[in-house]
Amino acid sequence: MAWIGQEDLNGFSSSLKNRFDAAGKMLEKLRNRCLVFVGDSIGRNQWESPLCMLSSALLNKTSIYEVNVSPITKHLGILVIKFEDFNCTAEYYRSPYLVIQGHAPVQKG
Known part of the structure; x- marks a missing residue:
């Protein structure tokens, strides 16, 4: 079993x-x-990943909100998350x- 030294932990924290x-x-x-992301459920997953990363960079989590005030789990097809401190949105x-x-073309012959 390998031991993680302090220098390894320092490298990890800097990365x-x-x-x-x-x-x-x-x-x-x-x-x-x-x-903007447009797509199906896979596209939604691809939209959620950068949201998590971007939100982790902010200290003030209250400046991030869904514009239409709809729960992120129950929506009608449009989600708009606003990062108020940067005046930008991530939309799905x-x-x-x-x-x-x-339909597939009918083959003659």
Whole structure:
């Protein structure tokens, strides 16, 4: 069994700090803009992941809220999370079918 030394823990804490710094840098790039995801349940999961990372970069968690005041678990297809300190939003629009449904062509012969 390997032992984790103090130097390993220091490296871990600095890499963890860099990860949160990256989220802060992304929020700076999103200042006065919106980030939009369109898709089905997989797209929603891809939308939720950056929300968690971005929210972890903020000290004031009360400055993050859902604009339409709907619970994130029960919604009608549109979710808009506002990061008030940066005047930016992360939006999710549910669209299970991104292409027009059709039928396979009939083969003749």
